[in-house]
Amino acid sequence: MTGRLAGRVAIITGAARGQGAAEAALFVAEGAQVVLGDVLTDQLHETAAAIGQHAHALRLDVTSADDWAAAVSFATRLGPLKVLVNNAGVHRLCPIEHETLDDFRRMIEINLFGAFLGMQAVRGPMAEAGGGSIINLSSSAGMTGYAYHAAYGSSKWALRGLTRTAAVEWGSLGIRVNSIHPGPIATDMLPPPAGGDPDRRFAAQPIGRAGTADEVAQLALFLASDDSSYQTGAEFVVDGGALAGPPPTYQWQPS
Ligand code: NAD
Secondary structure (H helix, E strand, O other): OOOOOOOOEEEEEOOOOHHHHHHHHHHHHOOOEEEEEEOOHHHHHHHHHHHOOOEEEEEOOOOOHHHHHHHHHHHHHHOOEEEEEEOOOOOOOEOHHHOOHHHHHHHHHHHHHHHHHHHHHHHHHHHHOOOEEEEEEOOHHHOOOOOOEHHHHHHHHHHHHHHHHHHHHHHHHOEEEEEEEEOOEOOOOOOOOOOOOHHHHHOOOOOOOOEOHHHHHHHHHHHHOHHHOOOOOOEEEEOOOHHHOOOOOOOOOOO
16 A cells, blocks of 8 residues: 555545445555444444554434534544545435335435535535545436436436536635446445346446445545546546446457
8 A cells, every 4th residue: 555645534424334434444544544434333333443443433424414513523633634435325216106205305315415414514624624535426327317216316416416516616725526426336235136147237238247345445545645636526437337338239240
């Protein structure tokens, strides 16, 4: 490891497991102090303990402005708050005609308003620290339409818009804001295969497998570090080429 985040404090939401946990481990390995926030408190403490003393578990429900204030207060006591990864999210499939307003609203509250509250909470301390990097976990579902993704897709499309807006407003503060758009990533969020070869589900994308949390974490590290110093308001896809299109279904023959 090269200490790309040495001396920096990061908050990562939804870090009890999955991509957030992978990002926390990588950021600590690169020299950061990381505040891991989640509502799964038992798993959160286990994850932080496994990473080591520079990983700090803190219950953080991203829909609570009070929780955000407490998290930022805790983080700034550790050092300069330079990174926020709005990674917490929930996923649910539902056809539009069966979607309820309450369920739709709950999805937006966590996936969109949660990130919004986090961005508001870190803006001041990050500006005082001379700037920083905010990374919002959107999705490939924030770039195209998928069946049964009305609420989830809407939340991820909106997060993309919020990302660009913040990048425009906060560039002069030295705060960069970018979004990551994963395709299928093998975490608890991805439904288990119905049976047989798990890779068959991804045969219609150029890299015919699900991605790993570590592969997304490497991108998050790039965006958190000075390696991406000229990138803001940008959208970074990590989807095995799924959005690029399907691989050819027939063998080319010379005519
Ligand atoms: P995951 O389900 O393993 O992790 C999500 C985490 O968010 C969980 O630990 C959960 O407890 C936490 N969380 C949920 N509600 C919360 C709240 N109110 N406050 C704080 N934490 C909360 O899934 P993951 O794959 O690691 O997902 C990480 C992010 O990546 C999410 O934003 C997700 O939408 C996005 N994403 C995932 C995939 C995928 O295929 N796994 C694809 C595209 C985008």
